[in-house]
Amino acid sequence: AQSVTQLDSQVPVFEEAPVELRCNYSSSVSVYLFWYVQYPNQGLQLLLKYLSGSTLVKSINGFEAEFNKSQTSFHLRKPSVHISDTAEYFCAVSEVNAGNMLTFGGGTRLMVKP
Amino acid sequence: GAVVSQHPSRVICKSGTSVKIECRSLDFQATTMFWYRQFPKQSLMLMATSNEGSKATYEQGVEKDKFLINHASLTLSTLTVTSAHPEDSSFYICSASFGSKSREQYFGPGTRLTVT
Numbered sequence: 060a061q062s063v064t065q066l067d068s069q070v071p072v073f074e075e076a077p078v079e080l081r082c083n084y085s086s087s088v089s090v091y092l093f094w095y096v097q098y099p100n101q102g103l104q105l106l107l108k109y110l111s112g113s114t115l116v117k118s119i120n121g122f123e124a125e126f127n128k129s130q131t132s133f134h135l136r137k138p139s140v141h142i143s144d145t146a147e148y149f150c151a152v153s154e155v156n157a158g159n160m161l162t163f164g165g166g167t168r169l170m171v172k173p
Numbered sequence: 174g175a176v177v178s179q180h181p182s183r184v185i186c187k188s189g190t191s192v193k194i195e196c197r198s199l200d201f202q203a204t205t206m207f208w209y210r211q212f213p214k215q216s217l218m219l220m221a222t223s224n225e226g227s228k229a230t231y232e233q234g235v236e237k238d239k240f241l242i243n244h245a246s247l248t249l250s251t252l253t254v255t256s257a258h259p260e261d262s263s264f265y266i267c268s269a270s271f272g273s274k275s276r277e278q279y280f281g282p283g284t285r286l287t288v289t
Contacts (some may be wrong), residue, residue, distance in 0.1 A: 070266055093277075094281075100280040100283070100285065101282055101283060102177075102179075102266050102280040102281050102283045103266065103268075103280040104215075104280070105277070105279075105280075108276075108277070110276055134219065147215070149216060153276070157208075158205075159205070159270050159276060159277065159278060160219075160222070161207075161219075161278060163217050165215070165216045165218045166214075166215070166216045168214075
């Protein structure tokens with residue numbers, strides 16, 4: 060069975076600073092990887108995903124994540140954050156050829172300060 | 174595309190009563206729907222997976238008689254919390270996918286249940 064670890068439960072950062080939210084996973088088979096964002100009292104929105112191909116994937120709002128197979132990581136980065144990026148971020152994995160069951164990490168609360 | 178709605182968004186009920194939460198896929202046929210529970214400041218916990226026309230598969234530790242799931246059509250799944258208690262208060266989120274070969278789940282906006 061796979062598992063997902065988000066090493067930081069909270070990440071405070073000043074506006075316009077860079078940020079990295081860490082995600083590591085363990086699985087005995089190949090995986091698909093996802094980052095979701097959750098704003099207060101809302102459901103999850105897909106931020107970006109890695110299914111195959113280029114290991115660097117990008118979202119439309121400036122986030123990017125790189126799949127590193129050797130380190131089993133899928134860290135999320137943004138070079139300059141905005142106040143509106145304040146939210147909870149969840150990393151998730153699903154095993155290839157095993158349906159679409161998702162296993163979520165514990166989440167990281169990104170708090171952007173003015 | 175791939176929009177999922179939930180109704181109601183918030184519900185308050187008295188202890189001992191039952192409450193039904195609806196999850197609808199608005200613009201696609203969802204052969205598989207998932208129900209999650211999220212406690213404050215915690216991650217999502219999968220409760221059950223349901224496929225249209227068949228019984229739901231519950232995760233270990235989830236009481237199937239308490240959390241009744243019905244996936245009657247390709248666009249609607251319902252979660253009924255029976256004989257609710259204050260400890261059932263939580264944020265319930267559904268998601269839907271095109272089927273087991275789909276690589277993604279599309280999430281609803283969630284339902285905040287408060288049991289008094």
